[in-house]
Amino acid sequence: MRVDAFDFDLPRDRIADRPVSPRDSARCLHVRPDGLDDRIMRDLPDLLQPGDVMVFNDTRVIPARLLGRRGEAKVEVTLHMRLADDTWRAFAKGAKKLKPGQTITFAEGFEALVEDKDGGDVRLKFDRGGQALMDALKAHGHIPLPPYMGRDDDERDRTDYQTVYAAPEKEGAVAAPTAGLHFTPDLLARLEARGVSRVFVTLHVGAGTFLPVTADDTAEHRMHAEIGEVTPEAAAAINAARAGGGRVVAVGTTALRLLESAADESGVLHPFSGPTDIFITPGWRFRMVDRLVTNFHLPRSTLFMLVSAFCGLTRMQAAYAHAVETGYRFYSYGDGSLLERCDEDIPA
Incomplete structure (x- = not known):
């Protein structure tokens, strides 16, 4: 596909350079196959069902x-x-x-x-x-803040740019899995009380996530590899939740990319350890993930291509236009969304 199909206008004042506080007070755009709902992140327990499994990336950001x-x-x-x-x-x-x-x-x-x-x-x-x-x-x-923030990092970023569940033994990411920045201990506890289980995988996010797509066609773009791991225990827990009728909810595009790398054609997740350079664009048939919690991404970026594959390009163009018009905050420190997968690109 042509890369310019994923372009859109984004006013500079929509870019967040600091997170809201508390983290789970950020806005959340719920993108359904049949419409859009404006919510906040702490509403997530009301939007998920008992038996669903949320998959978090527990990598820890280093001053890279x-x-x-x-x-x-x-x-x-x-x-x-x-x-x-x-x-x-x-x-x-x-x-x-x-x-x-x-x-x-x-x-x-x-x-x-x-x-x-x-x-x-x-x-x-x-x-x-x-x-x-x-x-x-x-x-x-220094914490390698995304260049579009237009400022140097400071001491506050060492906390703000880290998820509350980042594992000390999983140091290695040079960018945060930013969808996870919205979660607080209280929100995690409320999800657990709702009957939503929690599983951790690890993908060490690389600085390649910041690189612009310079090719004219997606087929010409080369993804940089990132190192990931799905343990046998994590794979078994996710497969069991799915077999019991639960939906797999990836927290962040990093968790989604790792799950799709480790799943086979029949939708079974396998243990995984090593590099992945998976590049997801419209036409991809998702094997594992049913819902996606994610932030709002750059125009022409591989991440906007991924969410367009997940929900349909037409639907995501409409969702982003709504987000811009109604003042959602974009990028790493911005607001979030809950996307429901739709395998057909039909108008929102």
Whole structure:
């Protein structure tokens, strides 16, 4: 499909650069096959049924943006995929003269060797690994806020840009699974009381999620891979809920992409561990996910393509037009939506 089919006008004042408080007071647009409802996120228990299963991405965001020097030249890198305890792929700014074999210094006694380079994508081997590297990132790194926020990160973002259920042992994301930012302990407890079960999977969101689609046709776009895991226990719980008549509700496009990567053609979810570069556009036949909680996405982005595949392009164009007109807040710190899957693109 042509990428310009996924374009729409978005006023700059609709972009949120801070979240609302409390988190679950954000607005929620319920997109049904037969219409739209304006709700708030804490209404979710009323919109789901006992027996449904919500699937959350428990990855934890790390301060993956680093400012360094190669000699006198400034270099900025954003880590996007862990290859080993001490080795990451990263997008680099100021990399034009960067060459394999050179060293980037980020702080006194903290540096990385450039092992290879492909345009602005580099492989970095740090002088430490494991928890020591995580500690150095926390000391010297920055939260890699999406560039459309137009500001640098601050101390508040270290809390705001993290879900309340992010697992300490699941550090590795360089962007938040932002649909999950709306959930509070109270909302999670109310969902549990409603009889909605909760399962966690892990997809370490990469900085590639911020990259624009520069191709004219979706067939020409290359997705960057991200590392994910569905444990045998998680797969069994989700399959059991489905077999019992429950609906699978993915919290975020990251959870959805991982579930669709791990499901077979018959709709059975299997354990999964490794990279996925799945690219979902209209025409995709969903194997696993029935409902999707998600934020409002960029024009021409792979994420708007995904939600258009889930609900139909015509329906999502109408939903986004309504959201713009009625003042919904867009992007990572913005409002949310609950989408019901529709496999046919018919007018909303």
